[in-house]
Amino acid sequence: MVGLSEGEQEFIKGGIAQDLRSDGRKRYTYRPIYVETGVIPQANGSARVRMGSTDVIASVKAELGRPSAMQPDKGKVAIFVDCSPTAEPTFEGRGGEELSAELSSALQHCLLGGKSGAGAGIDLSSLVVVEGKVCWDLYIDGLVISSDGNLLDALGAAIKAALSNTGIPSVHVAAEAASDEQPEVDISDEEFLQFDTSGVPVITTLTKVGKHYIVDATLEEESQMSSAVSISINRQGHICGMIKRGGVGLDPSVILDMISVANFVSRQLMDKLDSEIAAADADEDES
């Protein structure tokens, strides 16, 4: 819970109206982003992303499983988010579950495409080992360590960074087994396949405060929002998913306007993120 006096509320709203927010940013400026990759050695890929005092970790674990009968030529990806009570005392016990569920489903909408897996940022058919029998199941876990607003964008960025850091062991399938049997597989511990993450979208959340909308809202700014729209956009400028939160209705024309702003802002974010990820990977290789 954010406790703000009436004066502080007016200050935040007034600042946004004048394009000078309380931390000195403009409406469409992000806080500095720091990316660290390979933070969890036990995972196949991991990354930690910090935006101001928002701090999240994403990890990717790959396990061999069976493809679903509906899509024998595709692997499976699941996203879970956990809100640690270190971020906010109210997340203690089951307190964080509601927000965790909201964030996980929002990320699934934004990154995994529809039920069929079409339009997903991750190429699901690259996860298949033997069609209809063996595939990789990717478990993406997000953990919120410190929360100061804009969790969804931070988690989206962390997942993108973690995926680019992910190495999936290459698998050798033993000689042809009978068609109804599960083939034997041999997992290599030396050869790894890298993911192509150029298609993974970034998520940009536009938070509407008063008449204007802002990117990368802090917790204080989020407490003053009327509604927020999260849009995930990929490198080609295609919209991959969209979610609206907050109770107040939006005019359809405002939404279209928001999309064009998001398109512009997300390109900057994506460039920034790509260079941060490259720098973080280089750092990790050195150490």
Added chain:
Amino acid sequence: MEFVSPEGLRLDGRRPTEMRQLRAEIGNVAKADGSAVFEMGNTKVIAAVYGPREVQNKSQQMSDQALVRCEYSMANFSTGDRMRKPKGDRRSTEISLVIRQTMEACILTHLMPRSQIDIFVQVLQADGGTRSACINAATLALQDAGIPMRDIVTSCSAGYLNSTPLLDLNYVEDSAGGPDVTVGILPTLDKVTLLQMDAKLPTNTFEDVMQLAIEGCKAVANYIREVRKFLLIAVDIVGLCLVIKFRITFVF
């Protein structure tokens, strides 16, 4: 299985009485009143302290002392195999209780009546000795929050495998089924506040193992004091720079 080679080296190349590398950071969670990251080898935990603040649940308020609460949680990705355990399983509840009791014993709760102190520990990586790492992280976080304490609490575990007492067990050694002694001490007062052991051990061997664990605790205490000292120096330097800056602006 052989846990100590004929040359006297353990699986990860340590000597029997050698600890894993320690690393600590303070002030990672900006929103918390105090926070710390503590690493013992591959075990990595983060602790955050909120308080002393108003008691959230009025019925728990105590008029003569502060209420100390603690929650231990493990990240899904912290273990080798992905965990799908719900929150609040029995193991977490037990460890939360252990940490709470240990920290409560050293916090000067009578100085903060009608208030509440929350300690949250989150395991990011588990490789044996999470209990000890959590207590060490909680100590640092409490110090960072400036909460009055009798003394710091430090903790370390020791075990007994292949008829050798081993300090600071990792996951493989911990799951070998041998005895595992976790000790927590108040290093300045030289008192033991936490002692847990599973499996059986002859009395005279137990003395050796416990002594080894206490030595480990003292080493951790020295490290924690170093971290604090370094932090205080850093604060001094920042303060000094500010003073110099102000002087310069004043002169010109």
